[in-house]
Amino acid sequence: MSVTPTEQSAQKACxxxxxxxxxxxxxxxxxxxxxxxxxxxxxxxxxxxxxxTHVASKDExxxxxxxxxxxxxxxxxxxxxxxxxxxRAIADRTRAAFEAxxxxxxxxxxxxxxxxxxxxxxxxSIGIVRRLGLSPETSRAVLLSIDDxxxxxxxxxxxxxxxxxxxxxxxxxxxxxxxxxDPEVAxxxxxxxLPIIKKIAGQLDRQHPFGIPPDSGFEPGLDxxxxxxxxxxxxxxxxxxxxx
Amino acid sequence: MSVTPTEQSAQKACxxxxxxxxxxxxxxxxxxxxxxxxxxxxxxxxxxxxxxTHVASKDExxxxxxxxxxxxxxxxxxxxxxxxxxxRAIADRTRAAFEAxxxxxxxxxxxxxxxxxxxxxxxxSIGIVRRLGLSPETSRAVLLSIDDxxxxxxxxxxxxxxxxxxxxxxxxxxxxxxxxxDPEVAxxxxxxxLPIIKKIAGQLDRQHPFGIPPDSGFEPGLDxxxxxxxxxxxxxxxxxxxxx
DNA sequence: CCCTTCCCTGTACGCCGTACGGACCGACCA
DNA sequence: TGGTCGGTCCGTACGGCGTACAGGGAAGGG
Numbered sequence: 400m401s402v403t404p405t406e407q408s409a410q411k412a413c414x415x416x417x418x419x420x421x422x423x424x425x426x427x428x429x430x431x432x433x434x435x436x437x438x439x440x441x442x443x444x445x446x447x448x449x450x451x452t453h454v455a456s457k458d459e460x461x462x463x464x465x466x467x468x469x470x471x472x473x474x475x476x477x478x479x480x481x482x483x484x485x486x487r488a489i490a491d492r493t494r495a496a497f498e499a500x501x502x503x504x505x506x507x508x509x510x511x512x513x514x515x516x517x518x519x520x521x522x523x524s525i526g527i528v529r530r531l532g533l534s535p536e537t538s539r540a541v542l543l544s545i546d547d548x549x550x551x552x553x554x555x556x557x558x559x560x561x562x563x564x565x566x567x568x569x570x571x572x573x574x575x576x577x578x579x580x581d582p583e584v585a586x587x588x589x590x591x592x593l594p595i596i597k598k599i600a601g602q603l604d605r606q607h608p609f610g611i612p613p614d615s616g617f618e619p620g621l622d623x624x625x626x627x628x629x630x631x632x633x634x635x636x637x638x639x640x641x642x643x
Numbered sequence: 644m645s646v647t648p649t650e651q652s653a654q655k656a657c658x659x660x661x662x663x664x665x666x667x668x669x670x671x672x673x674x675x676x677x678x679x680x681x682x683x684x685x686x687x688x689x690x691x692x693x694x695x696t697h698v699a700s701k702d703e704x705x706x707x708x709x710x711x712x713x714x715x716x717x718x719x720x721x722x723x724x725x726x727x728x729x730x731r732a733i734a735d736r737t738r739a740a741f742e743a744x745x746x747x748x749x750x751x752x753x754x755x756x757x758x759x760x761x762x763x764x765x766x767x768s769i770g771i772v773r774r775l776g777l778s779p780e781t782s783r784a785v786l787l788s789i790d791d792x793x794x795x796x797x798x799x800x801x802x803x804x805x806x807x808x809x810x811x812x813x814x815x816x817x818x819x820x821x822x823x824x825d826p827e828v829a830x831x832x833x834x835x836x837l838p839i840i841k842k843i844a845g846q847l848d849r850q851h852p853f854g855i856p857p858d859s860g861f862e863p864g865l866d867x868x869x870x871x872x873x874x875x876x877x878x879x880x881x882x883x884x885x886x887x
Numbered sequence: 888c889c890c891t892t893c894c895c896t897g898t899a900c901g902c903c904g905t906a907c908g909g910a911c912c913g914a915c916c917a
Numbered sequence: 918t919g920g921t922c923g924g925t926c927c928g929t930a931c932g933g934c935g936t937a938c939a940g941g942g943a944a945g946g947g
Contacts, residue, residue, distance in 0.1 A: 510809035544864025551795025565754035583759040620788025623871030
C-alpha cells in the first residue's frame with residue numbers, strides 16, 4: 400500500500416463525493432425515479448457495478464445525498480442575535496433546500512443514520528434554542544416542533560406541486576376537477592355532502608383555473624408557532640421571576 | 644350486460660374495496676416494501692394481473708389505500724363545541740391513523756387525486772375553523788398549518804422508529820452510535836466541532852441505551868401552534884371591536 | 888342461436904438492485 | 918527481483934418488479 404490510511408480514505412471520500420454529487424444532479428434534474436444505479440454509472444462513465452465499490456447500497460447513497468442537502472441548510476455564521484430571527488432563518492433555509500431538492504421528500508429514509516451535516520444542522524439549531532434558557536426537554540421540544548412544521552409544510556407543498564403537474568396545462572374548473580373521474584366524489588357532491596367544499600370549489604371556479612387553492616404560504620404557520628413558543632418562554636420567565 | 648350501471652359499478656366497487664383492504668392489511672403487517680402486485684394477487688387467490696381489472700395501476704391502488712386511512716381520520720359527530728378541542732381531536736386522530744399505518748408516510752403520492760374520504764376530512768376541518776370568523780385565506784392558513792405540523796411530526800416520528808429498528812436490540816451508547824462506522828462524524832467529534840451534541844450524547848450515555856433521544860412528544864408543538872392561532876384570533880377580534 | 892361485454896388468466900418485456908468471480912495494478916516484503 | 922496482496926473496476930447473472938398484451942370463458946341480450 401503506497402498511501403497512508405489518511406490519504407487512502409481521503410481518496411476514497413473523493414470518489415464517494417463524485418458519485419454522490421452526480422446522483423444529486425441526476426435526481427434534481429430528472430427526479431428520484433430516474434436515479435437508478437445503472438443510469439448513475441452511465442452518467443459517470445463507469446460500469447454498472449463500479450459505484451458499489453464506494454457506496455454500500457442505493458440506500459446508503461440516498462442517505463449521503465440527503466446529507467449534502469443538509470449541508471445547504473447550514474446558516475453562515477455569525478447567526479442573528481435575536482433567537483426568533485435565527486430560528487426563522489434556519490427554517491427558511493431548510494425550506495429552500497427542500498424546494499431545491501424535492502426528491503428528498505419523495506422517499507423516506509429506510510435506515511437513517513446520523514451524518515455529519517445533519518448533525519451540524521442540529522448543532523446550530525440547538526445553539527440557538529439554548530439561548531432561551533429553557534429546560535433541555537423543552538428546548539428539544541421547541542426545536543423539533545419547528546422542524547416538524549417545516550418538514551410537514553414542504554411535504555404538503557410537494558404533494559401540491561405533483562398534483563398540479565399531473566393535471567397538465569389544460570385548465571379545468573374546480574368542481575369538474577374534483578368530481579371528474581371519481582364517481583364517489585361526484586355522488587357525494589350531488590347528495591349535498593361536502594357543502595362547504597362544494598361552495599368553495601364553486602367560488603374558485605372563476606378565480607382559479609384548477610381545483611387546487613393557492614398555497615397559503617409558509618410564513619403564517621411558522622409565525623403562529625413562534626408566537627406560541629415566545630409566549631411560553633415569557634410565561635416561564637415570569638414564573639421564575641415570581642419565585643425569586 | 645345483465646346489471647344496471649349502478650349495480651355494475653357497485654359490484655366493481657366491491658371488488659375494488661376487497662383489493663384495497665387486502666393491500667392495506669398486507670402493508671400494515673409487512674410494510675409497503677412487501678406490497679407487490681404479485682404478492683397481493685397471491686394473497687387474494689387470483690392471478691397476478693387480475694387486480695388490474697379493478698385498479699388502473701399500483702399508484703392508484705396506493706392512492707385508494709391512503710383514502711381508507713383518511714377515513715380513519717374522520718371524527719364522529721357531534722364535534723366538540725370548543726374549536727380548540729375539536730382541532731386537537733382531529734389532529735390526534737390523524738396522528739393515530741398515521742401511526743397505525745406508517746406506510747402512508749413511506750412513499751409520497753406520485754399523482755395524488757382528491758378522494759372522497761380526504762375531502763370529508765377537509766370538510767370537517769374547515770367546518771371547525773370557520774367558527775373562528777377569520778377571512779377565508781386566514782382560515783385556510785390555520786387549517787393547513789395544523790395539517791403541516793401533524794404530517795411533519797408523524798414523518799419524523801416514523802424516521803425515528805426506523806432508526807431504532809435498524810439499530811437492532813443490542814444496546815449501544817450514544818457517542819459510540821453516533822460515530823460508529825462514520826469516520827467523518829468521529830473526526831468532527833474529536834476535533835471539537837459539535838460540542839453541544841457531544842455533551843448531550845455523553846449525558847445520554849447513562850440514561851439512554853441508544854444515541855437517539857426520546858421523543859419530546861406531539862402535544863407541546865401542537866399547543867404552541869394553537870396558542871399562536873388563538874392569540875391571533877383574539878387580536879383580530881380586538882381590532883374588529885375597536886373599529887366599531 | 889350468436890354476439891357482445893366483462894372478468895380473468897398466462898406469458899413476456901424491460902426495467903430494477905445487487906451477489907459474485909475474475910481481471911488489472913500499484914505497493915509492499917522476501 | 919519476483920511474489921503476493923489489497924483495492925479498484927468490470928461483466929454476467931439472478932430474482933423480482935410493474936405492467937402490456939392477447940386469449941379464454943361465462944353470462945346476458947338480440
